[in-house]
Amino acid sequence: METKPRKARKAxxxxxxxxxxxxxxxxxxxxxxxxxxxxxxxxxxxxxxGCGRCARECPASVIEIQEVLP
Numbered sequence: 001m002e003t004k005p006r007k008a009r010k011a012x013x014x015x016x017x018x019x020x021x022x023x024x025x026x027x028x029x030x031x032x033x034x035x036x037x038x039x040x041x042x043x044x045x046x047x048x049x050g051c052g053r054c055a056r057e058c059p060a061s062v063i064e065i066q067e068v069l070p
Contacts, residue, residue: 007067009050014062015040024054024063 032047
């Protein structure tokens with residue numbers, strides 16, 4: 001049985017709607033998210049493992065986990 005390789009997933013923040021509450025920063029197991037200039041969350045994609053914890057925690061629902069090309 002052949003298995004398809006799993007596509008990489010990463011978190012992406014809708015920066016226009018982010019209120020920089022920091023909830024995502026607290027739950028990220030890899031420390032891949034920071035509050036940038038006190039105005040929005042930014043994801044360091046090289047560190048992000050796409051676990052989805054930040055998206056589930058975000059009260060404004062502005063974080064999406066998307067598949068990315070390898």
